[in-house]
Amino acid sequence: MTAIRPSLPVHVAQHLEALIREGTWAQRLPSERNLAIELGISRGTLRAALTLLRASGKLTGSPQGNLIPPNSPPLALATREIEIGVLSPRPLEPLRPYLAMLIAHLKAGAHARGWKLILHHGGSYFSQYPAKPLRQLVANYRHHGWILVHSTPKTQSWFERERIPTLVSGHTYAGIALPSVDVNHRAVGRHLGVMLRRYGHRQVIMVSSRPRLPGLVEGEAGLQEGLEGPGDGDQRVDPLPYDGQDALLAQRILHRLRSHPRPTCIVTETPNQYLTAWSALARAKLAAPADVSLVSRLNDPFLHHLVPTPTRYHLSPVTMARHILTRLAHLVEGEKLSPPAYEVIAEFVTGASLRNLHK
Secondary structure, eight states, X not given: OOOOOOOHHHHHHHHHHHHHHTTSXXXXXXXXXXXXXXXXXXXXXXXXXXXXXXXXXXXXXXXTEEEOOTTOOOOOOOOOOEEEEEEESSOSTTSOHHHHHHHHHHHXXXXXXXXXXXEXXXXXXXXXXXXXXXXXXXXXXXXXXEEEESOOHHHHHHHHHTTOOEEEESOOOTTOOOOEEEEOHHHHHHHHHHHHHHTTOOEEEEEEESSOOHHHHHHHHHHHHHHOOTTOOOOEEEEEEESSXXXXXXXXXXXXXXXXXXXXXXXXXXXXXXXXXXXXXXXXXXXXXXXXXXXXXXXXXXXXXXXXXXXXXXXXXXXXXXXXXXXXXXXXXXXOOSSSEEEEOOEEEOOSSOOOTXX
């Protein structure tokens, strides 16, 4: 399938023209560097858009920057709307709050670029045999680019094989070279491991989802790396399987809490797992962090309502959306991204659920 290459600079020029008409800037545009960052586009795309605006008389180039002439004529550029498809296994409502916020910011960012973001969902697109439904979907909606959320190896492989401009929100699987934007899970795990070692934690439980996703495997490896220090040999990361059944996870946590020596910290992958672990501690008449510390490797807005405030890692959905749209803009222009994977560093939120055992 041949990728469609729309004129992204035209859309950027129209967006800038609308901002000029609204009086966003009085006499001149911001610097190219600041404007490119604000719009989330490449400097090359921005310069092409500015060239169109200068040619149409909407801007005047000068040593002082791009000046806005008074009473400039309207811009008339032939264009077509850029449509971007977002594909996920499930509809928006059941998704984690963070993912819902991410999609909301993707919509806002796409609108600012003059794009139209269209959501699609369905389990058949992520099944063992997704080729037929995916082929029908792409034929019915000839989007200029796609964003995959919670995608499977076979789904990613199909989009790569068809040479469709596609960006993965999250991890890619082994052997698949689609561009992606994801958290640097290994860095998060390593940082947490170092923190746990400094705080004296040796027996650590880590909730381990099944099936094992590449990003989460990286996080587990990073945690072990950070936990192991010079002269220390008794640290242990004990994986606790999780297959989506919260009641079973709670039972497994309770079983481990009765073992000897009792784990000093439970690390969860998701905020939902954190709530399950928190409730399991309550059933065992234990509390965090007095008896057992709790840490979540991901964040959702509802976590800050818990007392004590959870220790966790936070990634701004605004930042994530900007990186996704910036890289997608290069793809719909027909550019090849190098390196294809872009990793974002999550922010450590200290919280109050991680205890320093040395104090």
